[in-house]
Amino acid sequence: MLTPNMNYSHLKSSYLFYNIAQKTKAYLAEHPDTHLYRMGIGDVSLPLCDAVIKGLHAAADDQSKADSFNGYMPECGAPFLRTAVADYYRTRGVEVADDEVFISSGASDELGDILDLFDRSNRSLIIEPAYPAYVDANVMGGREIVHLPSSRSNGFLPLPDGDTDAELIYLCSPNNPTGAVFSREQLKKWVDFANAHGSVILFDAAYEAFIEDADLPHSIFEIEGARTCAIEICSLSKTAGFTGTRLGYTVIPKELKRNGMTFNDMWVRNRTTKTNGVSYIIQRAACEVFTPEGQRQIHENIAVYKQNACTLMQALDKLGIWYTGGRNAPYIWMECPNGMGSWDFFDKLLNEAQIIGTPGEGFGKCGEGYFRFSTFGSPEDTKTAAERLVALLK
Structure with a gap:
């Protein structure tokens, strides 16, 4: 049965x-x-910006002509968009290779799918209050959850201590629901902890575009040591109003390895097995987000x-x-x-x-x-x- x-x-x-x-x-x-x-x-309540709308129309027109028509897209993302995202990081002083960027249909989808990379015995540390999907995705996968409470006393930004013990660590900064943002010093403590314990940080950066204080990090990869312990998942939903258009991206450094396995290679295998990529029209429109205009x-x-x-x-x-x-x-x-x-x-x-x-x-x-x-x-x-x-x- x-x-x-x-x-x-x-x-x-x-x-x-x-x-x-x-x-x-x-x-x-x-x-x-x-x-x-x-x-x-x-x-979001505001419509897509003009640059994105023009990109959508141009891409739709491409699909009407044999010489510019696109069928299945590369499962890990179109090269033009992977380069655009990597350039976005590089212009901010964060070295990311094109093939370390993976294009997705949104951060929420990716936050659940990424768990395929980790054995079910791995425990997940989730800071509460938390985006409910973190908890539910781990429950569905039969994974033990370690709940780390936060409060007004620590600004809803707790740090690891001697009792912290988990293989997977969810960090969201700027945070949903609290809006709190980790400083560089605070993120360094998490990165050092993860490297010392062999843990992997799943860093949700969906709201990074809202950071205006110059001393606050937009990416976990601004922190020394993060390339050996972190995966970053981001989205254009709030950044560019793609809540109904759906596109995100994930960065997995090639240095991130455990037990002889390279997570970048594993994710390539996962995506080429489980997806047929994001549509050409959406990827072309998303590329316009990363232009100066x-x-x-x-x-x-x-x-x-x-x-x-x-x-x-x-x-x-x-x-x-x-x-x-x-x-x-x-x-x-x-x-x-x-x-x-x-x-x-x-x-x-x-x-x-x-x-x-x-x-x-x-x-x-x-x-x-x-x-x-x-x-x-x-x-x-x-x-x-x-x-x-x-x-x-x-």
């Missing part, structure tokens, strides 16, 4: 966004003409989201509420006022100010008592929501 993957039975119900949707639906049923200020979901345009959009963050931070500063994130990340992680629980605060905001955010408890036990705001909404809605927040809590 066939036996299913019973690890799925250990998954917790995905109640977070389901509960948010149900509460929102119920509220709108009673107040059908009410406008809600949605700052919960991490989806594309960079100028996407940073214009990012500036809108960063101004939204400033608007919300000013409101929280006026209220004297503690928070992290915002300045170098598209998320703001605030402490719920007056000791309120995360869901209690959600209900208060929805019912009394028509604002929707995300209860911190949904990101793990360490998130209870905290709340996440996304800054990807429209400037108009963000401004009004900030005013309503101040009026409600002052």
